[in-house]
Amino acid sequence: MSGVWPDLLDVGSEERRQALTALLRDFFTDPALSAGTLHDRCTRLAFYDYDVRAVLRDLSPLPSPRLTATARQLITSTDQRAVLLGLGLLTGHARPDDVPMVRTLGLLNFASSQACRVLLAIPGAETDAVWVADRSPGVRGEVGDALRGHPDPDVRGWACRNSSGYMTHVRQRAGKHELRALLDRTHVDDALWDHIGQRLFRMCHYYLSSEFGYYPHDTTALRRWVSLAARRPATVDRAVQLCSLAEELVSGHAAVAVRGLRDGLVAEIGNVLEGWRDLLEREAARDGRAAWVLRELAGLRTPLNRFAVRIVSHAPEPTGGVEARVFIDGTPLYAALFQGGFSGPSERVVDGGRLRAENQPREILLDDYDGTNLYVTIVREGAEVVWKDWRWDMRPDRLPGEFRFDAAEYDHEVERAEFDRGWEWPARTVARLVERRLRADPTVLGRWDCGPGHCHSARDVHDAAVLDFTHPADASWDEPSVTFRLGINAAGRDPEAVADDVIAMLCASDPKETVGMVGRDSAAMAARLGLVHRPTTVGFC
Structure with a gap:
């Protein structure tokens, strides 16, 4: 899907909304303007989903029959802006037969919030909104709040577990809900950029669960923050901040939250750090943090194998902590299951042949998150290694299914992880x-x-x-x-x-x-x- 919106980063919120308002006024007042014309013109504008909501709120009430027909055409577009505008126009006017298409769009990171709003406004589609929210962490709080009084006890129970009340209180107290607004300014100075980077990392790398991705605009704030990095003067502190956040995008809960934007953001950070290489190499001899950034930079990418283990060493203080993070199909396992938290050290996860596959099934303790134990059974079956029969007494509803890996690739990755000691001081x-x-x-x-x-x-x-x-x-x-x-x-x-x-x-x-x-x-x-x-x-x- 196209429409990555590079121009969005330099356009203020008032300018965005004025341009979108003018476009929609023209469309609503001129019956001769076609849906195709609206599509082509909107793809040349810059706006977020919340800009669409704000503009439509100011323009309401809107003409329904022409509006919904246009909306249904827009959501089939391959351009992100047209899809967002279509979902906004469809909200409150959708029919049950729109549900399959809207559900599918809800799996796209940029559209998940607006897709859930469309579903929540369709009678009987509340479980579809829950389905999307379970696969899109950034909208769980929003959907949970909307469904707290639902008559279905299962839906109501889900809403109670996922409503945003507690997290909203925590984040409002810390001022973290204002990150998007702070970064939406035309000019973001160095001190503000540094401060927001520290907040973003703390949100991503919290001990028990990540705060990042709880609201859909967390990703917006992170994209904007990364895009502004190249404008900052190079310092070791900033390099550490960028590298630490990049690691969370590769192997932490941020990877789960941003989904399809992950590789692009990591590559953008990597390009900035490569541009700062001269500074880092000069400082590396006397500052362990600069040396750490250079080491991390060499392998800062999403693993390509179906099964992978990444030994993550955090920024030195003077020596940071170490985690062994397991990936399945490119997704960090612990982050996906636990929605954050620390995975175990290499000595507990990898050493002693713990991950090796044998002909007899062997159940291992994979992690003891927050005092609860996660188990998986590993067995070699011919040319494959199988992970199956997961056990976790905290949230059995989150447990994955069976995974099969090529045995030769699996053995090679386990051996590599066992003998990789480059991170060890x-x-x-x-x-x-x-x-x-x-x-x-x-x-x-x-x-x-x-x-x-x-x-x-x-x-x-x-x-x-x-x-x-x-x-x-x-x-x-x-x-x-x-x-x-x-x-x-x-x-x-x-x-x-x-x-x-x-x-x-x-x-x-x-x-x-x-x-x-x-x-x-x-x-x-x-x-x-x-x-x-x-x-x-x-x-x-």
């Missing part, structure tokens, strides 16, 4: 090696009646890792136990040598006598177990 490598060796030989800590432990290095400290382990090794949750925390300094040393030293130290002497304890009740628990209490001085990293 030295302390994270130490953590991985230490934990792997403790799992391989439980007697290292088991000889001291301690559990195998968990070793990790996260965002706060670039050159350190921590090992947490418990005593007694087999204590149940309601029995007294103590957690110990060992700090590991990895600065300037070979990760293999550091891991060797840690394992040797744990084997040589009882760590309970030297390693500090964590937990508010650690003193009481130590006393109950007959241990000397030593509070740890090591923070969580």
